[in-house]
Amino acid sequence: MLRVRVIPCLDVADGRVVKGTRFVDLVDEGDPPELAAVYAAEGADEIVYLDIAATPRRRGTLLDVVHRTASRVFVPLTVGGGVRTVREMRDVLRAGADKVSFNTAAVLDPSLVRRCARRFGSQATVVAIDARRRVPAAGVRTDGGAAADPPAWEVVIRGGREPVVLDAVEWAGEAVAMGAGELLVTSMDRDGTGSGFDVELLRAITSRVTVPVIASGGAAGPADFVAAVRDGGAAAVLAASIFHRRIHSIAAVKAAMAAAGIPVRPVPEAAR
């Protein structure tokens, strides 16, 4: 049976991991490959790098980080942030990534997804969707209809700074039609709040598409991961700060998922 993946996400800028990490016994706490290796040893099923300071000028730094990671970490590696062309995707794959995720660039030009999927396959082409709950206009509904309205989400781009007129669930369907083989869905409402994944958003998208969906944004504790899978239909769960700050270990998250009847890959003996 296919195991549900638990994925730590590392924000990378200028070749360094940013945001606080509290790992001890590391030679260099800010070195992405070193952190990735620790997570892999602890049972991470995949590693995601998000290049949050992506600029073409610094592309070489990212490629070096990817290469050094692929050279020592033998679990899958997904890289996102600032990839805008088929050629850039090729470079990231050649450096040692297994998948590349597209966010803003895909919204601005959905044909990019099709071209990349055609060249490298859907299985290597991930579309990341940052979604935010649409707030109903005040005063529009005075008949009590608002309560019955299904929730809706809009897409935000440029690192969550810019909303666009695009329904997140519709966009999910279009991205898959264009060739995306996986979606990484982040709730911007929940991201960084520790209030749990937006299970409704996940359910809306996993009901709409048949590709695997990675849940992201808002994980606080093991119960949130269970809900994202059981109620949201997620094929994988991603988190950053709760792992980086050592609030919960990957082993603890997996133990909770297993106890809830969700199939997970056992963590290596040494990490138990």
Added chain:
Amino acid sequence: MSSRGPAALPRVAILDYGAGNLVSIGRALEVVGARPVIVTGAAALRDVDALVVPGVGAAAPAMVRLHRRGLVRAIRGWVAAGRPLLGICLGLQLLFEGSDEDGARTLGILPGRTVRLAGAPRLPHIGWNDVVRRRPHWLFDGIADGAAFYFVHSYVACPAGAGASQLVVADTTHGESFASAVARGLLAGVQFHPERSGADGLRLLRNFVTAATLGGPADAVRAVAAAGMD
């Protein structure tokens, strides 16, 4: 060849035909004690002990590149000579006769076709899934039966004909059951990515390198005999 002393590491060619990430498989082979050599043409195969055919993506563009580089005949000749080959993912699928993905005619070394994984709850099949042994095999020495390996694909090779059941070493289920590892002599193929499957993946690669170095058949025969199979 003068640089190769008796203790030289086995040289394993990794076929580069433009099909993606070669970093991981190269490093993984180094970790298990081999010396990886990236090979783009048939001539370089003369100096190597084993061949790995990696790859992700579609069959047709892969076959175009293999033909262009004179590698189709080279691979067929390599296998016909009984030399060790490990196909990974697309590299496994290419060993069969053709692919439903884009209608490509593939290497035709093994009987059967590549078909879409019908009946799967979600495609692509991405993630760690159980690899269940159908028979003991040296490829899985030291690896627990049912251990999870990393998959990322939508199509699977479907062995056909009288010898199909002997070909299949292990199965995996995603909606339906499919052959996740096949082998015949020193020719082996896996649908999952051992270079992305942690310690068990490295162990499988080490088993392949070991079999290739020993000349394998003896080792393979021993493993099979020990398990009381014929």
